[in-house]
Amino acid sequence: MPSELPVRSGHLRVPDGNELYYEAVGNPDGPAVLSLHGGPGSGAGRAHRRRIDPGRQQSVTFDQRGCGRSRPLVTDRLDLLDRNTTPAQVDDIEALRQHLGIDRWMVTGASWGTTLALAYAQAHPERVSGLGLLAVTTTSTAEVEWVTESMGRVFPEEWELFAGAVERAPGERVVDAYARATRDPDADVRRHAAAAWGRWEDVHVSLGPGWRPDPRWHTSPTRDVLATLVTHYWAHSGFGGDDILRRTDRLAGLPGVLVHGRRDISGPVVTAWGLHRAWPGSELIVVDEGHGGPASTAALTRAVARIVV
Template sequence: MPTQIPLRTGHLRVGGGDELYYEVAGNPEGAAVLWLHGGPGGGAGAGHRRRIDPTRQLSVTFDQRGCGRSRPLVTERLDRLDENTTPAQIDDIEALRRHLGIDRWMVTGASWGTTLALAYAQAHPERVTGLGLFAVTTTSTAEVEWITESIGRVFPEEWEAFAGAVERAPGERVVDAYARALRDADVEVRRRAAAAWGRWEDTHVSLGPGWQPDPRWHTPPTRDVLATLVTHYWSHSGFGGDDILGRMERLDGIPGVLVHGRRDISGPAVTAWELHRAWPGSELTILDEGHGGPGSVAALKRAIAEIAS
């Protein structure tokens, strides 16, 4: 009888020598559903297995390169950080699909995971049966500018502390200064930058109902991995985030569900709205939540039930 206990786990070696940790659960003969975690660097947990019907669907999760149970952690090989890009991760996803013998799958994700899901689907639409996304972002330059600079108008005290916690060259963007500090040769410079970045992350998502501090930003090994990868990707606008909206025609014929919180001030709903308008096959739901929440998870679960049948 299919269950939500992993049927299979392992490490898959991909480009550059990285090894991705993955888990597979559910019905081996069922419709495959891939989960892409947020961050970048957040790692995957057991939550996605609870969103599928294990008698009808197959859940696939993995820790993206450089984080979680994948090897090596980005903080262990800062010399290879420039190899960690969105195109490389798209190649990783394809390598995992082939390794598992899956022809097509539904792709789901949250936050950064939505950026990666959209980029993957646009690169390989023939492999995607549908998309289920919440806390939607494309990691565009405009979105990064908002979340690291302009949103300081809402949190002026916290932003001043955040912007002043790292040394900046004249005219340097805050995100670029943090990305530089988090690959500094001095471990103490990196740790201070990671801690300050974590305080800011907790601040800009704090207006959502029921918000609690994210323990990942208070656990140094995980915090340091997260801060390093987030600033690396944001400093480069997600390695293609500015192109996603203009390529939505590549998703013609692919159904999708976009779910976003009205109170998600760190990622305003306009991104989900613009994607929806450019993607006729999509449904948009805006909830009274922040950056994700129980309503978003429930909506994703319904989308999986409808699309991955």
């Protein structure tokens, strides 16, 4: 019987020794909505349950490989990190769809989740009924450079502390130094790098209305998992982030709603604008918030209601 509680949950074994925790709520025979969390590495929450009519629709989410309730955590198996890539995660999503017996679904995501949603939709457009993207990113080289280097012009004091918290080789990018430090053989080096990375994350999202420090960046092992996965993906430009805008033709005919905060300095609205311009038929909604917030979430919920019928 449809319920707000999980009606299906468990662990799905996928390649490379990973088991993904997933849950599906609502009507198992109804149209499906997939929710992709951010980070990479933040893990899935419960907000996705409130975006559907559980009597008519179903909502699915999962903890991406290496984080949350999935097994193993990346910090416990650093030897698996090089196999944790966007193409691998796209395959994970397809495996989950097949496991749940879903033909097509609307794919939603927030922040990093929007990059993964776009990569999946471009790989499997026939399996996607629409896209709802909040705090739009493509994890391009330019976006990574902005958030780890150029944004020091806005927060020069904090950036100096951030850039100096790990050892860098001459000419080495800050993100590459952190990616190296978070997989260092010395656990103290890894913890120190994760804490410094978390402090910078709190800084560059701090201009949004009602901002408060994110407890995930102050709690181990969540902080360490997040820092390890974020730096790994950002150092590699999201394993294909530079190609997303070039492949918007693969989204032709798919409805899409892009929700972005005008005050989102971590990911300026120009990324959402560029995607909207390159994707005919998409809708761009700009709200007076930072990197996500209640108005953005409400806009995404309305988008789900319009697209999932």
